[in-house]
Amino acid sequence: MDNTTTEETLHRTLNHYALISFKDAYWSVLSKEREEFHKKWLSGLRAAAQKVDIFQATESGIDLIVWSALSADDKQDAAIFFDKFALACKPYRHLIEINDSLWGFTRPSQYSKARSKQEIDPFSEERKPYLIIYPFSKTTEWYLMSREARQGMMNEHIRIGKQYDDISQLLLYSFGLQNQEFVVVYETDELTRFSNLVNELRDTEARRYTLRDTPLHTAIYHPAEETLSLWK
Numbered sequence: 001m002d003n004t005t006t007e008e009t010l011h012r013t014l015n016h017y018a019l020i021s022f023k024d025a026y027w028s029v030l031s032k033e034r035e036e037f038h039k040k041w042l043s044g045l046r047a048a049a050q051k052v053d054i055f056q057a058t059e060s061g062i063d064l065i066v067w068s069a070l071s072a073d074d075k076q077d078a079a080i081f082f083d084k085f086a087l088a089c090k091p092y093r094h095l096i097e098i099n100d101s102l103w104g105f106t107r108p109s110q111y112s113k114a115r116s117k118q119e120i121d122p123f124s125e126e127r128k129p130y131l132i133i134y135p136f137s138k139t140t141e142w143y144l145m146s147r148e149a150r151q152g153m154m155n156e157h158i159r160i161g162k163q164y165d166d167i168s169q170l171l172l173y174s175f176g177l178q179n180q181e182f183v184v185v186y187e188t189d190e191l192t193r194f195s196n197l198v199n200e201l202r203d204t205e206a207r208r209y210t211l212r213d214t215p216l217h218t219a220i221y222h223p224a225e226e227t228l229s230l231w232k
């Protein structure tokens with residue numbers, strides 16, 4: 001019997017990050033009406049995915065980041081999610097603007113056989129205080145190198161990451177699906193410590209082969225209702 005596990009048989013998740021701002025019309029309605037919108041919109045978002053978290057954004061022009069996570073083992077799961085997400089947002093497009101979205105699928109790393117203890121569980125009920133996400137792409141030269149050469153550089157990258165074992169990561173693959181190749185997601189208890197990690201990774205050899213790793217989006221976690229109440 002062939003015990004080889006093919007990529008098709010592995011459990012996948014789809015993770016979608018919507019960058020959302022409130023339109024001027026949102027501020028023209030009464031606070032009670034905004035609160036009612038929050039409840040109905042959140043209910044619709046939760047009906048679209050297995051887990052939904054809403055973060056307070058920290059950048060100009062973005063108010064919220066909505067993280068939707070779902071199992072995506074069936075080929076129709078992605079289509080069903082996007083339909084439900086659109087239906088959840090459609091009644092409120094006069095109030096909210098979806099400025100951008102980053103999304104991709106999980107899959108095992110080709111550079112590490114064991115699943116990392118620092119890997120984020122998208123369905124966890126617990127979240128760290130801070131979320132950082134960004135699109136990421138490698139250069140053509142990276143993919144034209146031998147597997148052994150790439151593995152050597154990634155070993156250095158992994159070694160440094162393990163020194164920051166309080167920082168969790170989720171790597172999403174979006175080759176051919178969006179403009180980037182990956183969506184990189186981090187959770188951390190301390191922003192300055194995460195900044196130190198990024199600074200240290202800049203000195204690694206693999207950095208030569210980074211084509212794009214911006215824009216970065218940093219957000220603050222509260223339970224969804226609490227996040228929305230900031231704009232009630």
